[in-house]
Amino acid sequence: MSENRLHIDWTACDGRGLCAELLSEILVEDEWGYPLARDGAVEPAVPRALEKNAKRAVDRCPALALRLVNS
């Protein structure tokens, strides 16, 4: 089974940086408050061990801008 990745809908994200707090292993805030993958990926991979944290970040995003995608 392939790994999940984190997809960011940039048209929805309002950049308060909540996800970077909840998922600091994968994301940092850029200088404008928008999430930036630590590894520079457009859709960063979510390791199995961080799946729960990632789901929480998806659920808590106030703009519904985050999704876990699999492909």
Added chain:
Amino acid sequence: MTVVDALPGVGRRLLAGPTDGRLDTHLARYGRPPRLDGAQLVGLLRDAGLTGRGGAGFPTWRKVEAVLGASGVPVVVGNGSEGEPASGKDRALMAYQPHLVLDGLQIVAGAVGARQAYLYVAGASAAGVGAALGARRGAGLDPVPVTVVVAPERFVAGEESAVVNAVEGRAAVPSDKRVRVTEAGVGGAPTLVQNVETLAHLALIARFGPHWFREAGTAEEPGTFLATVGGAVGVPGVVEAGYGVRLGDLVDAAGGPAERLQAVLVGGYHGGWVPALPELAVSRAGLAPYGASPGAGIVVALPVGVCGLVETARIAGYLAGEVAGQCGPCINGLPRLATTLTDLAHRRGRAGLGREVDAVREVERLSLLVSGRGACRHPDGSVRMIRSAMRTFAADVAAHLAGRCLAEEAR
């Protein structure tokens, strides 16, 4: 953009003499459009090696196949919006050979089983296209009804998800790409968006076959393309040539250099700056070493007396003004890139950045920061152009950092 010409020896195809929109002239030359099923069309397009002429150069057969494989009744959209300011080829084609575009739209719509097609055009093309459609209706040429939608004059309005939104009556701005438009586009239906020039080539391939199509261009990049040649040339205009054409021949077809040239922007505002080498092959393979590609066929010639950094900063400022106002990194990053480039162009150190050389690092840092972080490829395309400028105008950058300008000195 009124001048239309083809290089001798190319075998004029799209520019094989104007029909001025007249259906009788078109029918006398080409006859009625053939009907193909999906498998036939995919096979022909694959054998021909037709790629999209809207900029990305994606193989057309693969998009047609994706739409055929998706569930639902497909919708087909011809994209003639041409929001790029340096481009005139789509509007020229629509004025010159509208029926070839409309034949292509019908052939592909019929082959994928669409019940509705759209032609998304610049305001300047709307009346001509409307008249052409009227004439075809009288001749019973269009089994699939075609609706004309006028595009707003914005750079990103021609991006495929923006096209889908415009056709649905919403603002012509891009959407998030989690689902491809070939799976779910207009009204949730699988949607095929093709550039109008791509459709015109398709209409000829359906008649004359893949073998004929491959007589122009190179083995890897077959066929002809329409180039909009502008800037410091004698007669700016639209030229047809095979891929792999010498850059010098393209410039000569547009009246030759108006002044001594230093560089050429190939592929438009999302394209790349390359040195003005006449022998350079205009093809993906020929331009790849410069990080450029033919894109939608735009060629802008820059004379030695105009500073490439000033021109790049101007274009970056335009592109920053065209962001669709949706995605944070693009909204914030492109204007920052533009001001950093403007400072470099005008040899100003940025306050708080310390040494001027930081402007170069700042351009690179911001370029990486905005790449891939938007709903559309506008940031990526803008960055491609900017980074190519930093390479091609490296000597100018060094001169500016030392308080000099090579273009000024060349005047």
